[in-house]
Amino acid sequence: xxxxxxxxxxxxxxxxxxxxxxxxxxxxxxxxxxxxxxxxxxxxxxxxxxxxxxxxxxxxxxxxxxxxxxxxxxxxxxxxxxxxxxxxxxxxxxxxxxxxxxxxxxxxxxxxxxxxxxxxxxxxxxxxxxxxxxxxxxxxxxxxxxxxxxxxxxxxxxxxxxxxxxxxxxxxxxxxxxxxxxxxxxxxxxxxxxxxxxxxxxxxxxxxxxxxxxxxxxxxxxxxxxxxxxxxxxxxxxxxxxxxxxxxxxxxxxxxxxxxxxxxxxxxxxxxxxxxxxxxxxxxxxxxxxxxxxxxxxxxxxxxxxxxxxxxxxxxxxxxxxxxxxxxxxxxxxxxxxxxxxxxxxxxxxxxxxxxxxxxxxxxxxxxxxxxxxxxxxxxxxxxxxxxxxxxxxxxxxxxxxxxxxxxxxxxxxxxxxxxxxxxxxxxxxxxxxxxxxxxxxxxxxxxxxxxxxxxxxxxxxxxxxxxxxxxxxxxxxxxxxxxxxxx
Amino acid sequence: xxxxxxxxxxxxxxxxxxxxxxxxxxxxxxxxxxxxxxxxxxxxxxxxxxxxxxxxxxxxxxxxxxxxxxxxxxxxxxxxxxxxxxxxxxxxxxxxxxxxxxxxxxxxxxxxxxxxxxxxxxxxxxxxxxxxxxxxxxxxxxxxxxxxxxxxxxxxxxxxxxxxxxxxxxxxxxxxxxxxxxxxxxxxxxxxxxxxxxxxxxxxxxxxxxxxxxxxxxxxxxxxxxxxxxxxxxxxxxxxxxxxxxxxxxxxxxxxxxxx
Numbered sequence: 001x002x003x004x005x006x007x008x009x010x011x012x013x014x015x016x017x018x019x020x021x022x023x024x025x026x027x028x029x030x031x032x033x034x035x036x037x038x039x040x041x042x043x044x045x046x047x048x049x050x051x052x053x054x055x056x057x058x059x060x061x062x063x064x065x066x067x068x069x070x071x072x073x074x075x076x077x078x079x080x081x082x083x084x085x086x087x088x089x090x091x092x093x094x095x096x097x098x099x100x101x102x103x104x105x106x107x108x109x110x111x112x113x114x115x116x117x118x119x120x121x122x123x124x125x126x127x128x129x130x131x132x133x134x135x136x137x138x139x140x141x142x143x144x145x146x147x148x149x150x151x152x153x154x155x156x157x158x159x160x161x162x163x164x165x166x167x168x169x170x171x172x173x174x175x176x177x178x179x180x181x182x183x184x185x186x187x188x189x190x191x192x193x194x195x196x197x198x199x200x201x202x203x204x205x206x207x208x209x210x211x212x213x214x215x216x217x218x219x220x221x222x223x224x225x226x227x228x229x230x231x232x233x234x235x236x237x238x239x240x241x242x243x244x245x246x247x248x249x250x251x252x253x254x255x256x257x258x259x260x261x262x263x264x265x266x267x268x269x270x271x272x273x274x275x276x277x278x279x280x281x282x283x284x285x286x287x288x289x290x291x292x293x294x295x296x297x298x299x300x301x302x303x304x305x306x307x308x309x310x311x312x313x314x315x316x317x318x319x320x321x322x323x324x325x326x327x328x329x330x331x332x333x334x335x336x337x338x339x340x341x342x343x344x345x346x347x348x349x350x351x352x353x354x355x356x357x358x359x360x361x362x363x364x365x366x367x368x369x370x371x372x373x374x375x376x377x378x379x380x381x382x383x384x385x386x387x388x389x390x391x392x393x394x395x396x397x398x399x400x401x402x403x404x405x406x407x408x409x410x411x412x413x414x415x416x417x418x419x420x421x422x423x424x425x426x427x428x429x430x431x432x433x434x435x436x437x438x439x440x441x442x443x444x445x446x447x448x449x450x451x452x453x454x455x456x457x458x459x460x461x462x463x464x465x466x467x468x469x470x471x472x473x474x475x476x477x478x479x480x481x482x483x484x485x486x487x488x
Numbered sequence: 489x490x491x492x493x494x495x496x497x498x499x500x501x502x503x504x505x506x507x508x509x510x511x512x513x514x515x516x517x518x519x520x521x522x523x524x525x526x527x528x529x530x531x532x533x534x535x536x537x538x539x540x541x542x543x544x545x546x547x548x549x550x551x552x553x554x555x556x557x558x559x560x561x562x563x564x565x566x567x568x569x570x571x572x573x574x575x576x577x578x579x580x581x582x583x584x585x586x587x588x589x590x591x592x593x594x595x596x597x598x599x600x601x602x603x604x605x606x607x608x609x610x611x612x613x614x615x616x617x618x619x620x621x622x623x624x625x626x627x628x629x630x631x632x633x634x635x636x637x638x639x640x641x642x643x644x645x646x647x648x649x650x651x652x653x654x655x656x657x658x659x660x661x662x663x664x665x666x667x668x669x670x671x672x673x674x675x676x677x678x679x680x681x682x683x684x685x686x687x688x689x690x691x692x693x694x695x696x697x698x699x700x701x702x703x704x705x706x707x708x709x710x711x712x713x714x715x716x717x718x719x720x721x722x723x724x725x726x727x728x729x730x731x732x733x734x735x736x737x738x739x740x741x742x743x744x745x746x747x748x
Contacts, residue, residue: 008574010630023500026582026631062500069578071493344501408501415501435500470497 008048016072020061021335021342022435025068025470027053039157045071047468050453053469054179054487056126057098059119061345062435063470064130064178070468075125081338082186089191090148095125095184099422104264105320105386112321114192117141119328125184130432131176131386134325135225135247138380144175145384146190151156151343152182156461159185173457176388178431180472181461182455196250197261199225199324204314205307209240209359211393216244216380217352224249225324230376231299232363232399233292239363242378243306244314247324265324286337290402295374338374341403346373346415347433349381351394354425359397361421366399370415371407373399387454388446390430398433412436431471442475451476496530496554496581505529506580510563510620511590513540515689516639519708520587522548525555527712528579532557535590537561563590563616565566573623585715586624587637588617593654593691606653613657617662625668635678640666642723643684645732648748669720681721682711685728700725 008028008138017024028050030037043050053067065072079096086109093102100120102113115134117127126132127143128150134140149163152174160182161172174181206212212228219226225247230240250258260266289298309315323330335343350358359378366372376396384391401411415436422429428445429437443451455476458465465477498504507524511517512533521533525548535541538560545558559576561568577583590614594605621636628634643651644658662681669679686701687693707724714722723729738746 011627013627013630015631015633018500021502023498025498063497068497069579403501412499412501470500473497474499 002468003119008050011426014072016055016058016067017064018062018342018404018435019059019335020344020435021338021340022344025066027067027070027072027085029055029074030073031074031077034152035159035449038073038078038153038183038185041071041073042153042155042157042466046464051468052131052466053472054125054183054467056096056123056129057119057121059117059122059126060130061343062263062431062433063474064431064434066470067468068470072191075183075395076123076473078185078302079123084109084488086111089193090188092186092188093124094186095128097124097125098122099124099127103267107197107262107267107321109263110194110258111191112194113147114190116325117328118326120322120326121329124187126191128175128184128187129177129179130430131384131389132432133379133381135227135245135379137391137396138220138226138382140192141382142176142384142386144172144386145177147187148190149188150174151185151187152461153185154182155466157466160461170386170400170461173387173454176386176431177457178388178471179469180467180476182467183458194249194262194321195252196258197254197263197266197320198250198255198315198318199321200248200250201319201324202244202246202248202314202316203306203310204244205248205303205310205312206242206244207312208238209242209363210356211312212240212242212244212378213356215242216378217393220248220380223247225284226380228378229302230378231303232366232376233296233299233372234303235367239360240376241303242475243302243310245324246314247319261320267320280332282331282347283333283335284414286331286334287339290337290339292370292372295372338402339404341405341408343374343400343431344411344435345398345400346418346436347391347398347430348418348422348427349392349394349396349430350422350425350427354394354395354427358421358427359395361425362397362399362418365417365421366414366449367408369417371410371414373401387450388431390428392426392428396430418428431475434471434475437475439475495578496640498581501554504581505584506577506582507531507585507587508534508576508583509587509589510534510561510581510622511588511639512558513537513544513689515691516684516704516707516711517550517587517589518544518686519704520711521545521556522710523705523712524585525552529585530555530557530650532559532576532580534559534561534563534576536560536562539572544733557581563735564611566615566619570623572573573620573627577627581626582641583624583634585637586620587639587711587715590616591639591641591691593651594619595694596617596651602653606656609653609657610660613654614660617661621664621668623676625672628672629675632676635680635715635718636668637680637682637711638734639682639684639711640665642728642732643699644683646743676716679717680715681720681734682714682724683721683728684711684724685731693733 012028014029016027050070055065070108078094080094083092089111117132131144132143146461160478216226223246228242228244229244379396419441423444507529509521512521513535524531541558545556548556640662641658644662647655665681686698688701689709710724
């Protein structure tokens, strides 16, 4: 029996679906739990001329972890916490450790992951590979800014250590390098000291996009988290009217009950709403609102309730870290409400001076095309020193679009037009969210020199191109579309 | 990795469907090959006659660039099928539809009883289908999606004087497909049996009495429509169902005296 038969058997075939649910493919999925198993799969894949993509929590919206008919390595089982120093807040973990695992482990000692994603189901390796950010990006930067060191398994099976001092070029390229230079095996992170399990949260409403941006700009120095939920369906002067959320850490000694609030149990989100409605079926009741009329209704109701409750001045309350951060986990399966074809997210990063114009153009263009986005989230960012970077001294707008079989061609056209708007305003894009970019867009915002440096590193660390994903082939290594004739 | 197979990736918002056609170098198969590409599928065509197959493939790629892939293959080479199946699926990047169309019908005289010819028909028409469709069934069962089509024949509905070997190879294929359908439908996988009547192909050359002949292109359209709408047993064209109901109900004491 050939190696092909013994290793790549159909019982490893699985559908691999983008987190947004708008695309799916089949791949040979393996779940190693040790580096030895990982190496064996590398060898077997090489012998069988298969390429490998890495998958963590599988929360990238598009094709970052998909590798059609090839190998997908799910690293969730490599999830041990290796070293923890509660004095310094330095932790060494395997790449498959999730943010959920991480905060539960360190909270009791008064620490918190400095950068968290909107869901706690992401892995540390995935966050480093995509260089994720949170609602504090303008202040704390990206996930990579808090990685002190990592071990990376190269395509040849060797492990290389990189930090800002050792192999700095690899360090700054593998973080954000979407798994194309190697597989993170362990990462050392510096966490954030906190003094309470609660956050001060200020909710406020803003009548339009300009107001929402001003709200954020005026509070950059005395906030720890800032985010705006915008209504992209209202027109005219109300375009981008917003519900704003601002989070502030407790100071040392401010929380008299910090020992209690920093217990895991205190953080846990309830599984029902007001103790009655089970959240697990809420997506079903959201479904009727997932159309243009329903979404206008919801966005309007959201804005007016924020205005009534908080007003433009805002009102203060307290919320646990978990409730504040992991909004995507608040309603289980909420994305099911989008229907069978799921959703995509389009996130644009634009420098401060161009942001208002760019986002106004984007919103009005979506309205003109009859494809308004269902949910828009605005955040503030800063530049970073990683090679594949979306960082700007400016704002980002993340927009959810519902996908249906009928609107796919229109969405393709729309996102291309939006790309042009963003590029015209010196904007950038973020691979964890992307489903629609074309190679020329990536070349435009990253620049030929950055792409060449990345590809040179790829040649150095993975000369055979063993590590590939559908995203890599879509954006960086375009195959010619020539007809193929083979004989077998 | 010089010889690494390049899989055709999709852009996430532009999913493509993928199909395999076995027996794609001429006749109905070549027409199916072309029609699938026209409908936007990425299609791998397989056939024994490589020259003809390459010509069909190149012609398709002229109007549908990059959609057609050709693989030379003899379906009686059963041992090669598992590896080839995996190679083909990798090359086109997945599988949504497989159409087994390969079939032979050597001419048999009324007084000829030729085991070699009969065996050839069973090997290609029946065992070839089993070898390919079992690969597809295993994959579809694992991934939970997919559709398969077997091109059987009205000739399988009754044993007749002209070519008992052909009749039985198609009758067995029809029964095999029915069994697969009963196994797989409950897992969300569809199986369509196609029973063409007279189609204007090389198989018809030398046929004595023909009527209602349709073109391979028309047959291909009807076959793909049937597959896409998830039909179970389809006569092509549809009025053959009526004829075959009648023929199936002719009592044996009459039927064995007829020359049909």
